[in-house]
Amino acid sequence: ATKQFLEEINKWTVQYNVSPLSWNVAVKFLMARKFDVLRAIELFHSYRETRLKEGIVKLKPHEEPLRSELLSGKFTILSARDPSGASIALFTAKLHHPNKSVQHVVLQALFYLLDRAVESFETQRNGLVFIYDMAGSHYTNFELDLSKKILNLLKGAFPARLKRVKNLAAALWPVLTLFCVLLQQSKGRDPFVQMVKMSELKEHLPRECLPEYLGGSLKLDPLSWNCRFLPQQNGHPDPLDELILVPLVAPRDNGSVHIPGPKCMTVHQLLDHVTRKQKRGIYEEYEDIRRRSPAGTFSCSLAPYNQEKNRYGDVPCLDQTRVKLTKQHSRSELTDYINASFMDGYKQRNAYIGTQGPLENTYGDFWRMVWEQNVLVIVMTTRLEEGGRRKCGQYWPLEKDFRVCYGSLTVTNLGVENLSHYKKTILEICTAEQRSGRGSTAMWAMGAGGCPRPLLTEGLLACLRAALPHAPNRAGPLRETLLGVLPWRGALPVSFRAGSSLRGGTFCALDICLSQLQDTGTLNVYQTVMRMRTQRAFSIQTPEQYFFCYTAIIEHAQREGLLPSTPTRAGQEKS
Numbered sequence: 001a002t003k004q005f006l007e008e009i010n011k012w013t014v015q016y017n018v019s020p021l022s023w024n025v026a027v028k029f030l031m032a033r034k035f036d037v038l039r040a041i042e043l044f045h046s047y048r049e050t051r052l053k054e055g056i057v058k059l060k061p062h063e064e065p066l067r068s069e070l071l072s073g074k075f076t077i078l079s080a081r082d083p084s085g086a087s088i089a090l091f092t093a094k095l096h097h098p099n100k101s102v103q104h105v106v107l108q109a110l111f112y113l114l115d116r117a118v119e120s121f122e123t124q125r126n127g128l129v130f131i132y133d134m135a136g137s138h139y140t141n142f143e144l145d146l147s148k149k150i151l152n153l154l155k156g157a158f159p160a161r162l163k164r165v166k167n168l169a170a171a172l173w174p175v176l177t178l179f180c181v182l183l184q185q186s187k188g189r190d191p192f193v194q195m196v197k198m199s200e201l202k203e204h205l206p207r208e209c210l211p212e213y214l215g216g217s218l219k220l221d222p223l224s225w226n227c228r229f230l231p232q233q234n235g236h237p238d239p240l241d242e243l244i245l246v247p248l249v250a251p252r253d254n255g256s257v258h259i260p261g262p263k264c265m266t267v268h269q270l271l272d273h274v275t276r277k278q279k280r281g282i283y284e285e286y287e288d289i290r291r292r293s294p295a296g297t298f299s300c301s302l303a304p305y306n307q308e309k310n311r312y313g314d315v316p317c318l319d320q321t322r323v324k325l326t327k328q329h330s331r332s333e334l335t336d337y338i339n340a341s342f343m344d345g346y347k348q349r350n351a352y353i354g355t356q357g358p359l360e361n362t363y364g365d366f367w368r369m370v371w372e373q374n375v376l377v378i379v380m381t382t383r384l385e386e387g388g389r390r391k392c393g394q395y396w397p398l399e400k401d402f403r404v405c406y407g408s409l410t411v412t413n414l415g416v417e418n419l420s421h422y423k424k425t426i427l428e429i430c431t432a433e434q435r436s437g438r439g440s441t442a443m444w445a446m447g448a449g450g451c452p453r454p455l456l457t458e459g460l461l462a463c464l465r466a467a468l469p470h471a472p473n474r475a476g477p478l479r480e481t482l483l484g485v486l487p488w489r490g491a492l493p494v495s496f497r498a499g500s501s502l503r504g505g506t507f508c509a510l511d512i513c514l515s516q517l518q519d520t521g522t523l524n525v526y527q528t529v530m531r532m533r534t535q536r537a538f539s540i541q542t543p544e545q546y547f548f549c550y551t552a553i554i555e556h557a558q559r560e561g562l563l564p565s566t567p568t569r570a571g572q573e574k575s
Helices: 002-015 023-032 037-053 066-071 103-117 121-126 144-156 174-187 198-204 222-227 239-244 267-291 304-309 360-372 453-470 504-520 525-532 543-559
Strands: 075-081 087-092 128-133 162-168 193-196 322-324 337-345 348-355 377-380 403-406 409-418 422-431 440-446 482-485
Touching (some): 002 023, 002 037, 023 037, 023 121, 066 103, 075 103, 087 103, 087 121, 103 144, 144 162, 162 198, 193 198, 267 525, 267 543, 304 337, 304 360, 322 337, 337 504, 348 360, 360 422, 504 525, 525 543
Parallel strands (some): 128 162, 162 193, 348 482, 377 440, 377 482
Antiparallel strands (some): 337 348, 403 409, 409 422, 422 440
């Protein structure tokens, strides 16, 4: 079984050019699933994906804030085992303060301690008992989302035989009652999760297994006890980090994350998928994407001195993919920030830049980015105002022959062409030292106000067909050819008729999916959006936008004769 497991996993590691999995690690995952190879492979990928989405990589237990979290006593692996030989992990809820803790650091501490516990062959063989101690805690100590993540981690994303979760509560407030119901429903009639009163705990575990404050005889000092799990130094890198970070590794095809992957669909299979799931099922599919935390950090975007450059405070850009402006020596050294992210296209690295609608104080930064990145095509997928709210400033000269200076750059409008679904504006950009520009940049501005949904779909696809051929070397390793200008969040209407689907994330997702469809005859909307969000966090902001991707692809396939035309659209009959 171990050989078979390694053969399957290492086919995958070879594909991504990362180190193969070791025999000992393979045994750990197999023992957790009683040497069922398929279930062990599923567990391995669940473990890897959970660590990635929660930011549990490159752990340094001797550095803050992880060190303090480990020594807080919140999580403890007890020195005693239960009568069957299982390790006992204890979470003390009264020590958790959500307003003072960062959730992913709490999960890092849990992963770190559990990983240390399952290094023991005895724990691998006999499993783990988890005590969720709510005694003495208050409403302010409780974090429902964290509790659910811990449960889901223990159930299906950690290589240990979980024998029981014992929920110890002195009092049940309404929120905790709801959580308990969720726990019990998650396993049906299986007594996997047990609600235990303090007075009953000794009936479940012998006194010698329990700390004194829980009625046992075990002397416990969490600070000194958890110190034993800290190495003398941060130690060698975790060999699994390389595997966990695979989605962020440039695999092949010019380094793009968007290459054909598993579970791709033909357009017929995609139509069946949407017809079977209907709108509600596709919305649930999107909810699974939305729940996943971004893999990366937002330090630069959230820095106090950059806040005035963000249109929305809760839509930062990832440090790992942000566009950096050339620093201006005449100004502050903090001027390399703009809320913009490089995004891969299909088999093309950095095919787009996703950015917010410029603010008045960032017009100059926006045009510096266009100049420095040699942008030849701009696609604006939002109106200046929507629903009476300002979504974007007038950051370019609106009429022919008008010119505006933005810092050291001058932008001249060379002409405007009004087409059925969008406007095409040709702009010339030059520096103060130049009399003529280095060539023209085409700006495609879409107007979706009040148009019916079929025309909205037609307009978006028409804009894709019209704008993208103007990006040279479309399939080559181009630094940057398309700039999607959009507000990545906002008070968006739910109805398709108001254009809620018409956003830059949708534009990019459709371009990627349709490019793959043309190349291979298959696509995967879910996988595409997941990968997009590793580069521009929060891309595709609503279930309506996500559902629109499916229906637009179906309508494109019908227009191209890949699917028969039908009077009703998939997913519209039931919602």
